[in-house]
Amino acid sequence: MSLELKPIVRFLLLPGEVECIDKYEVEGLYGVCITPNREYLIYDKILAERGLGELEKSVQDLLRSVITRGERELSRIIERADLTVKHILERQFFGYGVVEPFMLDDNVIDVHILSNKPIRITHRRHGELDTRIILSEEELKELVLRLSTLAGKVISEATPLASFIEPRYETRVSVVYYSDVTLRRGLTVDIRKQPKRPWSILKLIDVKTLTPEEVAFLWLVVKYKIPVMIVGEMMSGKTTLATAILNLIPPKSKVITIEDTPEIRLCTPYWTRTTTRESLENPVTVFSLLRVAVRLSVDYVVVGEVRGEEARDWAQAILLGHGAVTTFHADSPQSALLRLTTPPISVNPQALRMLNVFVKMIPFRREVSLERRAEIYVYDEEKLIPLYTYDPVKDMVIRNPSVEGPIRKFSFFKRASLAHGISIEDLEREYECMNKIISEIYSEAKSRDPSLDKPDICELSDLLYRRLHEAGFY
């Protein structure tokens, strides 16, 4: 038994002397170089450091021990192999081959693959880039089969269209398979990636998406179960923000999430995570999941994205007093409200009186990188009032000067104060305290780890509530 290494390394050779406008490592396993002519070059560090001969020797040694000790030992042997060799074997036997490095690089947000064309990716900082990696039709078919088998999906010439969640990285994969549909001229695969670690609210402050003051406001709002709707266009960062603010809820809250693609990640141990099921015989829809959700005694009912008529049941859930954070594809809170209350959705406007806080995502391009800013609007007594607005000239989010003391001013805080048995004065004091805690924790974390990977969302949630309790708030 021998392992053909050529197909593994064919695409991942060290590019030699090339100029890079950006250069970084991925998990200690790969080197990435972005060239001035917008190419994304990725190479195996192990190959660069030890050469193909060395690698081949390590791999052959490993395989020899598999042969002498039997196949059943394979996983144990791989377990003991050194990190890079292990990764290459895993990549080949269990993983996605040459696509694996793209899965590991958190800067890659979309991978677009057509057979016999260089793979194209979308990079977080550099936008769309070419690669030098080309998969033949056969190779791409094999990759699709591997992805779909793991997801328990059948893809064939007879069923050539599919969109599913691949379970290893929980990413959405969409496929147009080789068939009469593609005029038998190849196949297309698109992988929409998710970050390996969800962004914390500190990271969103750091990239200037939210100000610490906005975060404190949202913290108070979600803690007191006031529903929040995040609006924006596709890819504007709605789900990322929803995940970050959902991790500001009290750590022991009971939550159910309802999504098509499992994107939201939470730290609370009492988390019922559900996704819809596309199936002709036994479909499970957002609608049917919502019906069950309102019967569970949960604190928060989270619908990842509200789209259609199920919005009526979602509005029912918030009327019943569940906390809610949800996203909605619309360019502004005004148009979200209009779409929600007119056909085909037609939510009774009365049912929306509990929907009091909107966040509006503003995506824009600065050179090639995509930036986002978040505005906050308040919907109180059927009036939409901007609370934090973005000034593109100063590149700053500013608080609406005509709203002083938001707690006293908006009637929904009165509702929250009654529901939670806490006075308006105490709510105000808590809001002050939250403001202070957020700014302090941000500066402390930034000086300890400038990348802000630490504290992660779970550590942060614990830390925030610990500080809040120390200050006397429960």
Ligand SMILES: Nc1ncnc2c1ncn2[C@@H]1O[C@H](COP(=O)(O)OP(=O)(O)O)[C@@H](O)[C@H]1O
């Ligand atoms: N505040 C942000 N700043 C920079 N990039 C972001 C930000 N929020 C999200 N992104 C990136 O943009 C992409 C789309 O984000 P996502 O939250 O899924 O958007 P949406 O839900 O609006 O479609 C993701 O790759 C994400 O990592």
Ligand SMILES: [Mg+2]
């Ligand atoms: Mg989304």
